Amino acid sequence: MFVLGIDSSTQSTKAVVADAETGRIVAEGKAHHPAGTEVDPWAWWTAAQEAVAHAAAGAPGKIEAVSVAGQQHGMVALDGAGNPVRDALLWNDTRSAPQARALIDAHGAATLAERTGLVPVASFTLTKLAWLAQNEPHHADRVDRVLLPHDWLTWLFAGRPERACTDRGDASGTGYYAPATGRWLPDLLREAMGGRTPRLPDVLGPAESAGRASGFAPLEGALLGAGTGDNMAGALGIGAGPGDVVVSLGTSGTAFAVADHPCADPSGLVAGFCDATGRYLPLVCTLNAARVLSGTASMLGTDLAGLDRLALEAAPGAGGLSLLPYLEGERTPDLPDATGTLTGLRGTNMTPENLARAAVEGMLCGLADGVEALRAVGVEVRRVLLIGGASESAAVRAVAPSLFGVPVEIPEATEYVALGAAKQAAWAISGSTTPPDWELRSQPCPAANIYQGEAVRHTYRTAREQIHGF
Ligand SMILES: Nc1ncnc2c1ncn2[C@@H]1O[C@H](COP(=O)(O)OP(=O)(O)O)[C@@H](O)[C@H]1O
Numbered sequence: 001m002f003v004l005g006i007d008s009s010t011q012s013t014k015a016v017v018a019d020a021e022t023g024r025i026v027a028e029g030k031a032h033h034p035a036g037t038e039v040d041p042w043a044w045w046t047a048a049q050e051a052v053a054h055a056a057a058g059a060p061g062k063i064e065a066v067s068v069a070g071q072q073h074g075m076v077a078l079d080g081a082g083n084p085v086r087d088a089l090l091w092n093d094t095r096s097a098p099q100a101r102a103l104i105d106a107h108g109a110a111t112l113a114e115r116t117g118l119v120p121v122a123s124f125t126l127t128k129l130a131w132l133a134q135n136e137p138h139h140a141d142r143v144d145r146v147l148l149p150h151d152w153l154t155w156l157f158a159g160r161p162e163r164a165c166t167d168r169g170d171a172s173g174t175g176y177y178a179p180a181t182g183r184w185l186p187d188l189l190r191e192a193m194g195g196r197t198p199r200l201p202d203v204l205g206p207a208e209s210a211g212r213a214s215g216f217a218p219l220e221g222a223l224l225g226a227g228t229g230d231n232m233a234g235a236l237g238i239g240a241g242p243g244d245v246v247v248s249l250g251t252s253g254t255a256f257a258v259a260d261h262p263c264a265d266p267s268g269l270v271a272g273f274c275d276a277t278g279r280y281l282p283l284v285c286t287l288n289a290a291r292v293l294s295g296t297a298s299m300l301g302t303d304l305a306g307l308d309r310l311a312l313e314a315a316p317g318a319g320g321l322s323l324l325p326y327l328e329g330e331r332t333p334d335l336p337d338a339t340g341t342l343t344g345l346r347g348t349n350m351t352p353e354n355l356a357r358a359a360v361e362g363m364l365c366g367l368a369d370g371v372e373a374l375r376a377v378g379v380e381v382r383r384v385l386l387i388g389g390a391s392e393s394a395a396v397r398a399v400a401p402s403l404f405g406v407p408v409e410i411p412e413a414t415e416y417v418a419l420g421a422a423k424q425a426a427w428a429i430s431g432s433t434t435p436p437d438w439e440l441r442s443q444p445c446p447a448a449n450i451y452q453g454e455a456v457r458h459t460y461r462t463a464r465e466q467i468h469g470f
């Protein structure tokens, strides 16, 4: 039997067809998304259809079940006819930072962390809806229901039924859901939307079904899983266990672990999400990961392989250069208006090699701080599993072990978010109480000198303190 998993993330949609027994991937498809932090949700539907059609065409048999994983938090606000009232605001759109601050001022960070698992930052859907109500009331007035990117796609694959649905994982990234009780918090939504009360999707359990696919030939009649957020699907795809911290280097950088209890971090560094198995997913997210490397490569007039070569020719510490890579502003730490800074320049260290190395080290230092923040809320860190596009980088693989200070492993090269979605689909159709136990193989990165890593992180922290005051 074959199942299909979809990863509709920031830069592209990826689809994989897997054998439901073993998890072996037998076919794949991919389609790109438009650039920018506000995107027409129909573009994701077009990309999903293209990627799925390609994957399904390569499948050796019928697709029996499908699930959609998607970039978290994006605001998909629909009118009564089921059409978006405006382009979706993405997780990395920082325009709602003032609304996030106002929510904290009104309720207090600790109270919001206890109620929602989150201290608001511009990424979360609640703040985007508050921005919409305050800045585009004519659009807010037309909102009949609010969905997340994965909910939107699941709803379209289901043929636009009356009820839409989501799952605990993605619901927990909205800011108007209580991870500890599994309930929506309509009072927060109403307040953010200036008294308006849009409809919310039903929250399905991890192996529940969202119905059957209808109206899109390659999937016609397939069972639809609940779907989830891309990070939750990544954890499910990997089968992350105790002691595992997954670090994903996509458009965002994320560090997360599966936990048995909800997390409420009043500092706001760790978001207390739910996972896709009925447990929890404490997570730290930065806005700047893979694009730090591609941006630096362009600046140096080279490609990603060239950046790797340069970075590996420089010594650890980049000759004293440190890059605070806040190219899109930053979420962790909460600096929505920040820009990037290169510190430590001297006549003797201004080389392409050192700049390339500083980019790799700077991107990873933010995530090493994220792993520290997970430790501080009680997460056990025995190894780091690196996934996401930039985990392909040879320089990242060489540098990461010294900065994380624990063994770093690379799961067999594949799309773990789409695979996690496929695993959820296989689970939904199996009727089992536990997800399929697909074998995970990973390769260790060569061990590295952790004292050098500590020195690099010290220089990075000092630069941040000098520029941002903490
Ligand atoms: N070898 C590589 N070195 C560095 N970055 C890479 C490499 N291969 C892919 N990437 C980057 O990975 C990113 C895409 O990763 P992905 O995890 O698919 O992102 P997302 O899920 O956010 O759409 C792109 O920015 C791409 O430049």
Ligand SMILES: O=C(CO)[C@@H](O)[C@H](O)COP(=O)(O)O
Residues within 6 Å of the ligand: 009, 010, 011, 070, 071, 072, 073, 091, 123, 173, 229, 230, 231, 250, 251, 252, 253, 254, 283, 285
């Ligand atoms: O906002 C978050 C997590 O809270 C991001 O991780 C998004 O879910 C987007 O993910 P990628 O496109 O970078 O995979």
